[in-house]
Amino acid sequence: MxxxxxxxxxxxxxxxxxxxxxxxxxxxxxxxxxxxxxxxxxxxxxxxxxxxxxxxxxxxxxxxxxxxxxxxxxxxxxxxxxxxxxxxxxxxxxxxxxxxxxxxxxxxxxxxxxxxxxxxxxxxxxxxxxxxxxxxxxxxxxxxxxxxxxxxxxxxxxxxxxxxxxxxxxxxxxxxxxxYTLPQRQLANGVADAFVHIIEQYLTYPVDAMVQDRFAEGLLQTLIELAPRLKEDDHDYAARANFMWTTTWALNGMIGAGVPQDWASHMIGHELTALYDIDHARTLAIVLPSLMNEMRDAKREKLLQYAERVWGIDTGDDASRIDQVIERTREFFEELGIPTTLAAYDLGSEAVDAVVEQLESHGMTALGERQQVTLDVSRRILESALAPAQLTV
The missing domain is CATH 3.40.50.1970 (Rossmann fold)
Known part of the structure; x- marks a missing residue:
């Protein structure tokens, strides 16, 4: 409720x-x-x-x-x-x-x-x-x-x-x-940042918040549709206007009102930025696919809803559809030109240790909508984001 x-x-x-x-x-x-x-x-x-x-x-x-x-x-x-x-x-x-x-x-x-x-x-x-x-x-x-x-x-x-x-x-x-004059890197970061803002407020567990869910799904679909247009024409006013308005609505409070929110991807990502100065949006793209996989049981109902309503994935058993939508989310970031592994930033297992230590020092020991992302879970999320082979779900 x-x-x-x-x-x-x-x-x-x-x-x-x-x-x-x-x-x-x-x-x-x-x-x-x-x-x-x-x-x-x-x-x-x-x-x-x-x-x-x-x-x-x-x-x-x-x-x-x-x-x-x-x-x-x-x-x-x-x-x-x-x-x-x-x-x-x-x-x-x-x-x-x-x-x-x-x-x-x-x-x-x-x-x-x-x-x-x-x-x-x-x-x-x-x-x-x-x-x-x-x-x-x-x-x-x-x-x-x-x-x-x-x-x-x-x-x-x-x-x-x-x-x-x-x-x-x-x-x-x-x-x-x-x-109009923004570099492609900044546009891609903007798409990814807004996308994860929406996900953090949407991909939790159902509370029958029909308005918030449909708004969130529409915003996600809008970003997916706009992403290629933002690459094609620097002066496509309609694309830029819709992009600017979508990113504003992604975090103005409306879609998060009355619903559980996650924000674990952000908290882990913040530590990556603080330690290694990686663009904020890019840390989110590293963390989110692995977090989705690690929390697939806790987020099962909303992952299936996200798969069907946002990506049109509606065939196969539950596990298969969840596999597909996690992979499709990762591919979306990669198509934006944003790597989704720590290895792409020349980081290895030492970064996992450092980030977990930072999370502990900042009191981030129980994250997520149900406080289930403990330090051990955060470590597993980071470990699975180390290299491309480890992202296979």
């Missing part, structure tokens, strides 16, 4: 071409604005110039250099700048990492105490945040319409998440044309 739930999402979406110009109507005219961004792509593709023009005569300070996995030390420099300049509004211009980083900055500016504890307490100690908006340039994480963030601290080799109702973006500008 579906759980009781509250659902609220206060983020206003400004969707479509040319919507950056509407920033002027979303930010107070007297705001002192800190614009946060990543590398040089936002500058090269003209997005930052559009943002500057839209902000007009407001007091604006800029902070660049937020990494693909946003670093705590980098973000603390932004916090110090914001405090020094009496910033009262933030604007993230970039992908999910910039948005995640901005959420941390928003929470940290007014925070009294050790700001790293925002992550170690997973946001439970956040009581206020500076308001902010986003201009999304890389669809993937859904961070533009949710209240979660993931931050990496190189000093302690940790990648931790926090959630707080105080860090919903006030608004997000989603202009699909901003994806």
């Amino acid at each position: 579906m759980d009781n739930f509250d659902f609220r999402n206060p983020t206003q979406i400004l969707f479509g071409e040319g919507r950056v110009a509407d920033l002027d109507s979303q930010i107070p005219a007297d705001a002192r604005v800190l614009v946060l961004y990543g590398g040089q792509s936002a500058q090269r593709n003209g997005t930052l110039d559009e943002v500057r023009a839209a902000l007009g005569k407001r007091n604006v300070v800029e902070f660049g250099g937020i990494e693909a996995n946003p670093r705590f030390a980098t973000l603390m420099r932004a916090v110090e700048l914001a405090r020094r300049e009496n910033i009262d509004f933030l604007l993230a211009v970039g992908g999910g990492s910039v948005v995640d980083g901005t959420k941390f900055v928003a929470a940290a500016i007014p925070f009294a105490g050790d700001t790293w504890s925002i992550l170690t307490e997973h946001g439970a100690n956040v009581t206020a945040a500076v308001p902010f908006g986003t201009v999304l340039t890389l669809p993937a994480t859904g961070s533009e319409m949710n209240h979660g963030s993931v931050i990496t601290n190189d000093a302690v080799k940790a990648k931790l998440a926090f959630m707080s109702s105080h860090v919903y973006p006030a608004f997000s500008v989603l202009d699909p044309t901003k994806t």
